[in-house]
Amino acid sequence: MQHASTAPLKVEQVTLSGSTMGLAPKMMLLGLVTLGAGLLLDLVAGPKGLYHFAHAYLLGYFFCLTIALGALIFVCLQRLTKAGWSVVIRRLAELIASTMPALAILAIPVLVFMHQLYPWTHAELVENDAILLGKQAYLNMPFFIGRVAVYFAVWIWIARKMLTLSLRQDESGDVELTRKAERLSAPAVILFALTVTFAGFDLLMSLDPHWFSTIYGVYVFAGSMVGFLSVAILGVKFLQSRGVLRDVVTVEHFHDLGKLLFGFTMFWGYIAFSQFMLIWYANIPEETIWFEHRMSHGWGWVSLILLFGHFVIPFGGLLSRHVKRDARGLVFWAAWQLVMHLVDIYWLIMPALNLAHGKVGAPGYAPALHAGFPLHVLDVLAVVGFGALFVGLVMRSMRGVNLVPLKDPRLAEARGFHNF
Amino acid sequence: MNPLDDKMRWLEKAGDVDAKAPQEMHGLLVEFDSPETLLDACRKVRDAGYTKWDALTPFPVHGIDEAMGIRMTILPWLALGAGLTGLAIAFGLQIFTNGIDYPFLVSGKPLISVPAQIPVAFELTVLFAAFTTFFGMLVLNFLPEVFHPLFRAKRFPRMTADRFGIYIEAKDPLFNRQQAELLFTRLGATGVEPVLSRTGRAPMPVMIHGVGLTLTLLALIPPALIVKSRYSKSDKPRIHIIQDMDFQERYKTQSAHPLLPRGAASMEPVAGTIARGELNEDDHMYRGMAGDEFVRGFPMALTESVLNRGQRQFAIYCAPCHGLTGVGDGPIARRADRLAEGTWVAPTSFHTELVLEQAEGQIFHTITNGVRTMKPYAAQIEVADRWAIVAYVRALQRSQRASIDDVPPDIRAQLAQ
Numbered sequence: 155m156q157h158a159s160t161a162p163l164k165v166e167q168v169t170l171s172g173s174t175m176g177l178a179p180k181m182m183l184l185g186l187v188t189l190g191a192g193l194l195l196d197l198v199a200g201p202k203g204l205y206h207f208a209h210a211y212l213l214g215y216f217f218c219l220t221i222a223l224g225a226l227i228f229v230c231l232q233r234l235t236k237a238g239w240s241v242v243i244r245r246l247a248e249l250i251a252s253t254m255p256a257l258a259i260l261a262i263p264v265l266v267f268m269h270q271l272y273p274w275t276h277a278e279l280v281e282n283d284a285i286l287l288g289k290q291a292y293l294n295m296p297f298f299i300g301r302v303a304v305y306f307a308v309w310i311w312i313a314r315k316m317l318t319l320s321l322r323q324d325e326s327g328d329v330e331l332t333r334k335a336e337r338l339s340a341p342a343v344i345l346f347a348l349t350v351t352f353a354g355f356d357l358l359m360s361l362d363p364h365w366f367s368t369i370y371g372v373y374v375f376a377g378s379m380v381g382f383l384s385v386a387i388l389g390v391k392f393l394q395s396r397g398v399l400r401d402v403v404t405v406e407h408f409h410d411l412g413k414l415l416f417g418f419t420m421f422w423g424y425i426a427f428s429q430f431m432l433i434w435y436a437n438i439p440e441e442t443i444w445f446e447h448r449m450s451h452g453w454g455w456v457s458l459i460l461l462f463g464h465f466v467i468p469f470g471g472l473l474s475r476h477v478k479r480d481a482r483g484l485v486f487w488a489a490w491q492l493v494m495h496l497v498d499i500y501w502l503i504m505p506a507l508n509l510a511h512g513k514v515g516a517p518g519y520a521p522a523l524h525a526g527f528p529l530h531v532l533d534v535l536a537v538v539g540f541g542a543l544f545v546g547l548v549m550r551s552m553r554g555v556n557l558v559p560l561k562d563p564r565l566a567e568a569r570g571f572h573n574f
Numbered sequence: 575m576n577p578l579d580d581k582m583r584w585l586e587k588a589g590d591v592d593a594k595a596p597q598e599m600h601g602l603l604v605e606f607d608s609p610e611t612l613l614d615a616c617r618k619v620r621d622a623g624y625t626k627w628d629a630l631t632p633f634p635v636h637g638i639d640e641a642m643g644i645r646m647t648i649l650p651w652l653a654l655g656a657g658l659t660g661l662a663i664a665f666g667l668q669i670f671t672n673g674i675d676y677p678f679l680v681s682g683k684p685l686i687s688v689p690a691q692i693p694v695a696f697e698l699t700v701l702f703a704a705f706t707t708f709f710g711m712l713v714l715n716f717l718p719e720v721f722h723p724l725f726r727a728k729r730f731p732r733m734t735a736d737r738f739g740i741y742i743e744a745k746d747p748l749f750n751r752q753q754a755e756l757l758f759t760r761l762g763a764t765g766v767e768p769v770l771s772r773t774g775r776a777p778m779p780v781m782i783h784g785v786g787l788t789l790t791l792l793a794l795i796p797p798a799l800i801v802k803s804r805y806s807k808s809d810k811p812r813i814h815i816i817q818d819m820d821f822q823e824r825y826k827t828q829s830a831h832p833l834l835p836r837g838a839a840s841m842e843p844v845a846g847t848i849a850r851g852e853l854n855e856d857d858h859m860y861r862g863m864a865g866d867e868f869v870r871g872f873p874m875a876l877t878e879s880v881l882n883r884g885q886r887q888f889a890i891y892c893a894p895c896h897g898l899t900g901v902g903d904g905p906i907a908r909r910a911d912r913l914a915e916g917t918w919v920a921p922t923s924f925h926t927e928l929v930l931e932q933a934e935g936q937i938f939h940t941i942t943n944g945v946r947t948m949k950p951y952a953a954q955i956e957v958a959d960r961w962a963i964v965a966y967v968r969a970l971q972r973s974q975r976a977s978i979d980d981v982p983p984d985i986r987a988q989l990a991q
Contacts, residue, residue: 427692434689435681475650572636 166397168556170549174396178549185543189214192535203532208267209507210532214540215264216357217381217499219257220374221544224382225250226309227346227375229316233339239410241568242402245559246389248320250382251313253547258306260543264357265299271506272298274363285364293360301356305349312342320559327561350375361506365444369429376422380464381495383415387488389548391481398557405479406571412478415491419472423465447505456501464494496537504533593726595772600723601743602751603730604758605765609635612738615761616641619740622757626746630730630739652710653703660702664695723771741769860957862935862942869935874958876965884966887959891951900924900970919947924967925974937964 192210196203225247232240232247268275273286274293280286286293315338323331351371359370367373387408393399433441448457468491477483559565606612609631616629620643629635629642672678673686683690712718724730724741733739742754755766814820825831825839834841854860859873874880889898897903902921910918922929929937941960944950955963972980981989 424696431689431692435683437681473654570636 161401163402163558163560167400167402168398168558168560169554170393170398170552170557171396175549175553178546178553181542181546181549183546185539185541185546188535188539188542192532192539195535196532204267205270206507206530206532207536208264208270209503210530210536211263211267212271212357213500213503213533214536215257215260216503217496217537218540218544219261220378220495220499221381221385222251222253222257222313223309223346223350223375224378224380225386226254226313226316227343227350227379228382228386230312230339230342230346233316233335234343236336236564238564238567239407239571241562241564242399242407242558243386243390243411245320245555245557246386246393247382248313248317249551249555249557250385250389250548251309252317252551253544254306254310254313256547258310261302261306265302268295268298272360272363274360289363293363298356298360301352305353308345308349312338312346316342320562321555323561324556324559325561329563332563347371347375350378358502361503362444362447364440367429367433367441367444369425373422373425373429376418376425377495377498379418380415380422380491383411383418384488384492384495387411387415387484388492391485393557402558402569404571405481406573407568408481408484409475409478409573410571412472412484412487415488416469416472416478419465419468419491423469426460426465448501453501453505456497460494460498460501464491464498468494500533592772592776595774595776597770598773599744599751600769600771601741602749602754603724603727603767603769604740604742604754604763605729605733605767606738606740606762607764609738611762612740613637613641615740615758615763618757618761619742622748624742624746624748626743626749628741630733630741632734632736632738635738647714649707649710649714653707656706657699657703660698660700661695663702664698665691668694723769727767727769729765729767737764858935859961862933862938864935867935868933868939870933872934872961872965874961880962880965881969883959884962884964884969887955887963888966891955892963895921895948896924897921899974900967917947921948924971929967930971934964934968937967 189211193207196207199206228240228247229244229251231237232244264271272293273279274289275295280290316335319331319335319338322328351374354371354374358374359366390399390403390408390411394403430445433445447453468487471477471483471487471490477487562568604615606615612629612631613635616638619627620641629638631638668691669686672680677685679685680690729737729739740758742749751768758766827840829839830837831839836842856873857863858869862869892900893904895902895904895906897907900923902923904921907921911920924930938960940948941955941963942950942952951960978986978989
């Protein structure tokens, strides 16, 4: 391995071939068509269908957004810690994060469907509701839209800055560019923490505006990292099957990605349990209601799937060093955790659809507990559509770009990297 | 002279008594000037089959584990085992102490409540795994080691700065000084140095005895103080170290309060408050009443086990006065008769028309609230047990007025004999 890693890089090792690039527009087209089919399907179904489409759209959208956010913070963290090993993977993360402007545009339908998603946008509900009245200073449409705009401004700025600094170094090889990125990463991490926390509060937590949990932002972040690391492992494996990054990303780097995936699986479990236990122990109705939705009429099974599927089973599965160094083992668990991340987002968003359904035509904001379990073909269409669109966007960003930062001062260190 | 040789001076200052003792060969220190030649030499030593040897480098050298043929450590397995042990101890301890040995209800949660036990389980798992990893690493590396004959080698200090070395112990079965020197010179060694150590064990420095004695005496002081205070009396009040905890600014349950109604710190419950699990809505079950009337019949199914339970409870609470058959000839009643107490009211026989005609609800009411000189038994006998006693009283009454029709047909023949 060490011998191969010192050989000079060939062009086909670092750039995507034309035949693979041809997939990008096809994937994007497939995604848009699928999403369009979903929209048509629910327009036929009447006003309730629009509610379901809005939630399904948010599901697919937020799933992709978390992966891009995970990529963004991954880049910042590698810069902040002056990491050597991850240089060969960093460009991929930079490119995934660079889809942020497209994701900002795709956020517009979420704002269009605000009435279907967020009960606090209904003036007639708010004026009869003491809790919502109290939160009106924060949860109102102009401020909400403004905040979402600020989040995306920050994310787009960090993502662009990180990518351009890295790309400029491909040309000039200037070491100062690395230092610049490292200096930028410290404030970027702070901005990221603030924006992701409040984006979680705004986009997901306010689906059920009576309820609140201060750890929610960290929960979203933990899930994002699990999602991104899974995508990174699967993405590099896919690129290697196309001839790219071969002999560049070695078993040593996969081992490290596996360690991070394992660590963030643990972190997710830790945060999810912290949120659950405090609410469970205090047992205050206004807090337990959120888990009540998710532990009854069918949702209890999804909660159990998350407990075991997102934490207990992959924790055992990823514990061993041999699994993390075994290509098939690591790919299996990365795919598993990506699916679980999707289930997690589904579990966060979809119970709110019950609230929305209970709300149609109702005089007040009255959470309907008995609306059941709303799995629908729309959810599948939204996830497949967004998945295809997102993969297409990421591949499009790879056009004419080296997938390895060729003149990074730590590239040699990264290629010679060896776990003990 | 190399400035790093200054490092050797501490050994001379400390008075290296071993140097004056008879010496024997301890091992051979070989010096290299680059990690590449070291790695190459390591592979050769590994392949030659040496077992008691080590490589010395001033910084971690990539790939040296493989070059030296070092097998994967068992430390991860130790950590896993310790983590699982910590997990098992945490759950076992919490389940046993709070759920079994001393059941204590906290916040209305179940006595064995897994979510509440997870934080402790998590911490103990991490604690056991971390301690085992840390101390296991020390033990597996034979650390801490205070002194090693290598410390005397002239070339050793530079191996913490800019030189690399291989040390082969004389204990190695393959050890042969001439062959080894020849091998290493061919491999590009920049120097070879034999390392000597004294034969046999070194005597203990005299100072150690003094230090050990002093430490032992000092260690005896705290237990001695504890023993003294356990077996002596003092008139002084105890020392309050944590004042805020010993004297809290709060009202205790039964103390007076200047602001609250009734002038007491403990408030009365809101009118109509019913304790959890004591709603007792079922009038038949809890009062034996239906409206203003006593109920006839039982609120539960009459089974053999109910009657057996009734018989036992009757023997405990009722028979001392009413007698085992219920005619009113229990030992207390007989003694009272013998003493001829003027205030004594003889217990009622259950076989009088009065009791025979009473509704089951009224008998329940009598047990619950008492009648004449009979005291109420509500505090002593559970509701279900009171009804079991009523059932047994009914059985007693029937037993005294039975006809042949009461005997099951298949047993009548036995009675006739």
